[in-house]
Amino acid sequence: MPTTGLLLVLIGIALANRLLLRRGPLLGARRPLQDGFAVALASVFTLIVALGIAALLGRAVQALAWPSPVVLLLAIVPALLATRLLLRRSLPGIPSSPRLLALLAGNASAIGMALPGPGALEGLPMSLLQGLAAGIGFGVLLLMFTVHDERLATTAVPAALRGTPLLLLGATVLALAVLLGLRGH
């Protein structure tokens, strides 16, 4: 079932993001929830820009017959430059760290690769729609993990489980619930 696969990929990416964002805000927000939202939005922006560039690029290099994942990966680079420019211009105080750019590149390429369908080479509106929907799903998952983390941070939890172990446990339960819920057994 391709949808379940995409969902599991999204859960994995959101979890990786949360684990990285735990170490401190990357986009200068005062609350982790706002920071997670901004990171998700920036990732979706990068992905959408990359999908458009990939469509153009795919047309230009049709003779070489490259597979669409390669085209998408190539398109991520200029898309990342556009995101970096936007971040610089709207957040002059905070230099865009390499950690943040690596995170955005990883998010955009992982979501883009996981998208079902014929890929970025044909049907741009369809791939844009898919990218947007997957991006929203990723954002919701990231916010869920952030809230989960925030809620559990101040509760009395055994020291061995505090922090990352608890987040991993929560993610496991969530992934199980999604799988069983969608498959129905």
Next chain:
Amino acid sequence: MALLADLLLWLLLVLGLGLALRALLRRHRPDNRPLADRIDALLPQTQCGQCHYPGCRPYAEAIAKGEADIHQCPPGGEAGIRALAALLGREPKPLSPEHGVEKPAQVARIRETECIGCFKCIAACPVDAILGAPKFLHVVIEDLCTGCELCIAPCPVDCIELRPAPLPLRLLP
């Protein structure tokens, strides 16, 4: 022609997402005030002294200097501890029980028939929320009262009671 329409759609989408991201990031401008000011802005300003400091500002200064921990403020509660932990880049922790427990917001009210006008609660109020004069009836100004409970103990006739605070007009921070 189809490609042109597709590209137009793409440009519109990119423009929309870009503007949304820009508007969001505009609100994340870094805060350059001194650390004690930023900590003070997160405290509930009840001036109740449950943190064992005379008020919110001294507690904020103690945290900034590293003399006090972040889990000593019961009125701020869990949300307050989380905000402080995020500001200072530390791990949040449960509220310290020696300083009190988190309660819903409350305000004090003076039962008029019992008040003897002794002025002791007015002297105790840290936020000047009690109006009155010696030998005259006292009354609590609800909008200013922080529910700190500091006026309860000094009252010689026990005529001050605590009631749940009315809902604020502004529900969102």
